[in-house]
Amino acid sequence: MRAVSVVVVALAICVGARAETGLDGLRGEYPILAYDGDSMASGYVQIVSDGNVMGVFVTGLALASQPAHSMNVLTPSAGTEIAEDTDKVTQRYRDGRGSSQIEYVRRPGFLEIRTEVCVDGDGCERSELVVGQTASPGMEIDYESFFLANSGVYTIRSAGGAPPKPENDAAMVDGNFGYLMLPYCEPGGACNPGYIFVDKASTHFFRREVSGGSQFDMVLHDNGKTKYYSWTERDNGEVLFRDFQYRLNEVRVCMEHVLVRGENRAVRDSNP
Structure with missing residues (x-):
């Protein structure tokens, strides 16, 4: 065809x-x-x-x-x-x-x-x-509902399809200041701290049930541009976070982080 x-x-x-x-x-x-x-x-x-x-x-x-x-x-x-x-x-x-x-x-x-x-x-x-375009087929939920459910520290099992370096194996979702911290180390060693700031006034969250779990679609409106991210909770306890705007060596890719909720030494040691 x-x-x-x-x-x-x-x-x-x-x-x-x-x-x-x-x-x-x-x-x-x-x-x-x-x-x-x-x-x-x-x-x-x-x-x-x-x-x-x-x-x-x-x-x-x-x-x-x-x-x-x-x-x-x-x-x-x-x-x-x-x-x-x-x-x-x-x-x-x-x-x-x-x-x-x-x-x-x-x-x-x-x-x-x-x-x-x-x-x-x-x-x-x-x-x-x-x-x-500007939304998702899911049910819209408020900003607080997303962060109440998902704030915390996560261990990164993989980023971009590969295990992270030990010093960059922690992710954080912060409900107080509205950001996601998702490090990614590019081939060759350079590391991107990966802060995604989620402004309450310009972000919408949509929840939908998908095969094998639940998914939150995050839609951010930033300087006239609309950006999409997804947070998928799998039945096995993992979370798959996808960034559809990521560019690696000027090539657009889907940056995926596989996360597991739990205390992580790298984040704990970085906190006073």
């Missing part, structure tokens, strides 16, 4: 300009909150709409334990039909080999994206994505 989208991209190169459509208002890059029902798939979706091509790119993030499956569904701007109603934009395209359809469904603070790519005589492939 993916061959269809590749051929469509090639056909789109020489297409001219077209009128503005309802898809233009959705252009941008969004973190994946769920991919075919899997909330642990880490990646982002780019919605494109220009004079040549329109559709979606799905990109998995390196260092994630479960990177999203990368794919694209793209059609030439010329010949693509766009229909719009109050809550949904639908993109349809057909040529002599098959057809594709993408539905972009607007929800409060997030989008549901449903793709279908069909090859005549060879069936269809479908996918469903939930991507974040």
Whole structure:
């Protein structure tokens, strides 16, 4: 099925300009909150709409334990039909080999994206994505509820897929001052102290039940930018913290910390 989208991209190169459509208002890059029902798939979706091509790119993030499956569904701007109603934009395209359809469904603070790519005589492939704009599909909880449940000292079992150095194996969630301290040591030895300051006025928390545990989605609004983090409590007692904005050597990755709640010598010794 993916061959269809590749051929469509090639056909789109020489297409001219077209009128503005309802898809233009959705252009941008969004973190994946769920991919075919899997909330642990880490990646982002780019919605494109220009004079040549329109559709979606799905990109998995390196260092994630479960990177999203990368794919694209793209059609030439010329010949693509766009229909719009109050809550949904639908993109349809057909040529002599098959057809594709993408539905972009607007929800409060997030989008549901449903793709279908069909090859005549060879069936269809479908996918469903939930991507974040300013919120999450979970139930919103207040700032205090998150910190009351999660403040404390944690031992870091892994950061970026590798065990941390002994002097950097402690994390802290501080409810009094509103920050998360998550050290990460890059290959080669440089260590990032990893303070994430969580301002009450500009942060929203959403809780949802996911496979194998519970997840808090943290949405921070910082200088006109929206940043997403997730805090997943696994049934085995571990916590998986994901930072979807992290850049390693200028490359965007999903920085993951696997945490276990408990006293840690490095943090204890650093306190007077």
